[in-house]
Amino acid sequence: MLQAIGLTSARHRGLPPAVDDLTFEAVSGCVTALLGAPGSGKTEALRLMLELEPGRGITYFRGRPLHRVAQPAREVGVLLGDVPGHPVRTARGQLRMLCAAAGVPASRADELLETVGLAGLGDQRIGTLSLGMDRRLALASAMLGDPHTLILDEPAEGLTTREAGWLHGVLESHAARGGTVLFTTGDPKEAARSAGHVVTIDRGRVVADQGVADFSRTRLRPRVAVRSPHAARLAAVVSREARAARRSVEVVTEASRSRLSVYGSSCAEIGDAAFRHGLPVHQLADEIGDAGPFAGHGVPGQGAPDPGIPGGETPGGVTPEAAGDGSGPARRPATGPTGPDLPPPIRRRPARGPLRPVRYELRRLFGTRTTTLIMVIALVASAGISVLLARNGRTPLPNVLAAWPSLLPLPPAALGAGLLGALSFGDEFRYPALAAGRGTVPRRLGLLVAKLAVSAGVALLLALLVVLASAASLRLFYGADLTRIPPNVFSLAVSWSGLTVGCAWAGLLAAGVFRVTAAGVAAVLAVPVLMVPLVQRMPKAPTARSMTGLPGRLRDLAWLQWPHETDRWVLAAMRVVAHPVGTALTLSLSVLICAYLFTSLRGRVRW
Incomplete structure (x- = not known):
């Protein structure tokens, strides 16, 4: 059961609320x-x-x-707009990716x-589907x-x-299995034909709450x-004889x-x-007309009758007997499945764990050609720049292998x-696949960790491939x-690994905070353009003490004793952070992490 109680949308610029x-x-x-x-x-109410909208009231x-449902995809299925x-x-790739997000087997797709x-x-690609196929995929x-x-x-x-009849048949089948179905429409004949209960609203308020028989009798006139x-x-x-x-x-x-x-x-x-x-007559047929949204409720302002379609049937196929004319019961959706057979319910729900977010992120990342295209462009550009830098012989070898000239x-x-990191979140806000029509991507810790891990792995792979491609080009x-x-x-x-992984994480977190890919790219470019000059202009006072021996002191404080070879990693990480680019990247990541946590916590506050 769905219970909407006191839903009221926020006011905008002194205008009355769309839902009141x-x-x-x-x-x-x-x-x-x-x-x-x-x-x-209607849409604002949904x-x-x-x-998804600020306002008052609650829906159970x-x-x-x-917001109290642990797995919303298991409780509510939503279709708002296109896929x-x-x-x-x-x-298939879209549905398999959503399977990983919802925690259901991939065979469900x-x-x-x-x-x-x-x-x-x-x-077939989603962008090439027709409107009818698009709605079928959205329903799936x-x-x-x-x-x-x-x-x-x-x-x-x-x-x-035909497509509308098939869709409503699926909805009736879902309801026949004990589910709850709520859909919006602006056609009263569609509501009478496809629903068992009709709630009529106007200016955000309920003006009628009826069963389909009462609705057809009061709203639809033969x-x-x-x-x-x-x-x-x-x-x-006809008027003269009626008066007589x-x-x-x-x-x-x-x-x-x-036409009359x-x-x-x-x-x-x-x-x-x-x-x-x-008098000659070219057409004579029984039809059903719309008596207006307030018919039968004592409220003035009846709408004009609907001209309808000849042939004894309305555009949606509602005959006088089916829609109700006051002489008999109106048509109600069948109690048994009238549409296609629905797939069996999911019997075993897998436990929550980190595997689903990782699987989702991998399918999201490699489900399109964008990832491969970006990596190929980066490899080709790096190989070409390395060959050009090695010509003069004055560029250090690390810069040649990394394809990093001083101009860039x-x-x-x-x-x-x-x-790639910016697309990890920015692309989802443009096409919110994980939410499946509910709006933005939910801020789940497991999802964030999966995105950070996958983006770091892809960044390391790209860094390794660039070095290998540059070395092969130089050798050639x-x-x-x-x-x-x-x-x-x-x-x-x-x-080198810290630079690529840090840039990937900076783009990912910025896109997650500002919900746009361009913000992630801007955050990556802001590190060398804005942050590095600021770090270099910071006053440098003479130091009287040195941090030499820090790895050994950390080993003494730790509960577990790590191998002595780990000291090399700690010292290397310290040198990376001490570099101006490393310091700027560390500061940027710290700010972005705080901003991401702040926006996540603010989105969870309920007034």
């Missing part, structure tokens, strides 16, 4: 439609339920607010692709964690009648659609002037009247590692004389 004290329930085992015209506050999902994924990622009819399109993403509640915003908008070349004369004849017979009949002339909508009469009565007066603030390897162009091993190779390796 909204309270309703969506029970389990039933499809609930949230009906309202554009601008009535975002308040999912805690089976008795718990969403929240990178357009060049494949449909193939099960959902089969369910939504995309089994043969699993290797929402159902991936086997959630109890489905929340969908205008799921059938823009779909054909009528007769008439098309005639003498529509005006026929309207006068003391019957309540309403005749509305449509914009085309050749007659309420309170029947096809037989209008046909007989046209025959008696010799950072070598290509460090820039590439920083860009100038022979084996330039490829000798430097005497201080250990300290150089530590500093």
Whole structure:
């Protein structure tokens, strides 16, 4: 069951709230439609339920607010807009990545692709899918964690009648299994056809909370659609005969002037009247018209009747008997599954652990060609720069192997590692795959550790490949004389690794704080451009004491005695931090970590 209590959105610039004290329930085992015209506050209400917008009120999902649910993907499946994924990622890759995020087996992706009819399109990119296929993939993403509640915003908008019927069949099947379904719509006929309960809102407030039978009786009015070349004369004849017979009949002339909508009469009565007066009739059919959002509630402002579609059926296929005309019960979603068979529930839920975030991050990183392209560009640029630097013979060998001329603030390897780190968070905020439509990426410690570990591994791999590519290029162009091993190779390796890993982490943390890839790249460039000059301009006072012997003193304080070879690593790390670039990078990472923790804690505060 879903319970929304007192939802009220924040005011903006003195305007009234888009959602004002909204309270309703969506029970389990039933499809609930949230009906309202554009601008009535439907989408804002869903975002308040999912805690994506600031405001007041609370929403309980089976008795718990969403921020108290340990694994939201197991409780709520969401469809807001298009598929929240990178357009060049494949449909199967997108679902498998979400499987790792939700902690479900990877085989669940193939099960959902089969369910939504995309089994043969699993290797197709998301950006090439049609609207109908896009909605199918989005529905599969929402159902991936086997959630109890489905929340969908205008799921059938823009779909054909067949696609919309299939989608609502899946929703009915989910409700028939005991789940809760809530979807928004602006079409009252779609609500009457596809829901068992309808909540009508206007200006962010509930104006009607009804079962589908009462809704159809009070909101949808049966009528007769008439098309005639003498529509005006026929309207006068029908009105005159209705007054003579003391019957309540309403005749509305449509914009085309050749079409009438007659309420309170029947096809037989209008046909007989046209025959008696010799008026030709080109169309005569029963339809269902919209009586307006406030019909039957004593509130003025009824909407104009909907012209509908001829043929005895509305655009969505609602006949008078199905939608309810006051003479019998209205159609309700079937209690059994009417759509495709849903995949079986997930029986065993794996324990929470660090493997899922790592698996997710690996699939996110290598699911597109961006990672490979950046690494190839960095390798090619580094090899070319190394060959050019070695020509004059004055550039030190470490700079030649790292492809770091004095004109560049950072070598290509460090820039590439920083860009990959920035994409680790910045790309997800553009295409929030992990949240699956709930907005931004959640700030989980396990996810952050996984991203730091994976980005560090990729940065180290890129650093090693750059050195090897530079050495191979030098050997090819100038022979084996330039490829000798430097005497201080250990300290150089530590500093080179620290530079690439530090740039990757700086880009990652900055993108996570500011939620954009450009902020991560700017943070990486700010280290040599802004931080290093500041560090170099710091006043340097003469020191009276030295930190020589620090590794030995640390060994005495530690509980566990590490090997003496570890002292070399500690001294190498100290030299890296003492370097101006190392000091600037350390300061930048410290500030970014504090900013990341601050934004994470602030996002978890509940008023």
